[in-house]
Amino acid sequence: MHTTALLRAARDARLAPSILNSQPWRWRTGGSALELHADPARQLPHIDPHGRLMTISCGAALHHARVALSAAGHEPVVDRMPDPGRPTLLARITIGPARPPTSESLAAYDSMRRRRTERRPFAADARVPAEALTRVRAAAEAERAHLYVLDSPDVEYLRYAAQGAHTITAHDTLAAAELRQWTHRDNAADGVPPATVVPDAPRPVPVRDFGLGAEAELPPGSGDDSGAEYLVVATSGDEPADWLGAGEATSAAWLTATTEGLGASPMSEVVEIPGARVLVRTLLPTREQPQLVLRVGVPPACGPPPSPRRPATGVVTEG
Incomplete structure (x- = not known):
């Protein structure tokens, strides 16, 4: 059961924002854990030579996975940078005790699916509250x-x-x-x-x-x-x-x-x-x-189109 929930969270996390929509992450399940790896093949060596933006992008994916698990009634337990000998392994997620989703976690999950990058200029007459x-x-x-x-x-x-x-x-x-x-x-x-x-x-x-x-x-x-x-x-x-x-x-x-x-x-x-x-x-x-x-x-009433996403088969590995 936990493996199914972790896989679903990894698939949902593909919606996370990333530098130039490079989606520089890989997910791997193993038993009752889900591992988040940076994907150096997707690093931008000239724009991001140190991998800072690649890692920030992976952090956004990690948070998206946590949101997905929380909305499904699971407590995500995260071990960050768990193995110094494996620098691309950024986090390992396991599932803690069952926890009913809150209105906040459900709202965050809904926003995760609706979020877009809004590059249009914001209007002057609509200030952010x-x-x-x-x-x-x-x-x-x-x-x-x-x-x-x-x-x-x-x-x-x-x-x-x-x-x-x-x-x-x-x-x-x-x-x-x-x-x-x-x-x-x-x-x-x-x-x-x-x-x-x-x-x-x-x-x-x-x-x-x-x-x-x-x-x-x-x-x-x-x-x-x-x-x-x-x-x-x-x-x-x-x-x-x-x-x-x-x-x-x-x-x-x-x-x-x-x-x-x-x-x-x-x-x-x-x-x-x-x-x-x-x-x-x-x-x-x-x-x-x-x-x-x-x-x-404050954005225009009609949102921008979504950016494309890689298929789960190219991002999430089982076993």
Whole structure:
């Protein structure tokens, strides 16, 4: 029975967000345990040379699996980084005592299935309610990370960080080629499809240029992002265990935002470039390590299309 529940959780966890929708994880069941492995073959060596974003992505998948188990009435028991001799083994999940699902766990599971990456600009006349931001922050901080909401002066510095990151990336031919590889996929099971990308438009803080130009198919709408909030996911350390926790916190924040009727998209480019990351670090009230920025706002009534997902047979291994 536990094996069936763990397999179902691994399949549900395929819905987790990841850097360029690379889905850099593998799941393996063995007896009464489910193992989460990073998949180095799916690491982006030029954009993410240290594997930070790959591990954050895996952390989001880990949190998704936990949500699925909780919604099914199971207590997930997680052993993170269980074997120093196997660095790709990031977590091992077993099932604890039965626990009836709560309204919160059911809502999180529903949001897990509805969550999308919202790249369209958010409208100026629809502000994010303060109570919703409080709940999003609490969800992240229940994991092993902190979430900081940037105020207006800090958003200006975030703009400088994003502009600098984009300028450097534009002159990095290897990173540009890697980006193109993941936005022009023959295999529709991963990567960033044009249907989920909006054409370039003026915003207070520029977002990643996916290099699609006229190929970007998602109409941007009438928003200008002046109603957006920018949230920094940060950790006290900067080791793989911290990156994994940042991914779990990102997932928790994003699912809560979805439950609150908010849209979100990650801004990983401001942590990919060392200089930009240093600038973002100066915006934090403590000497913590920024791992990701989430852009959050009130989305258009009609959500964006979903990104593709790899079939379970290529992600989940039994035995």
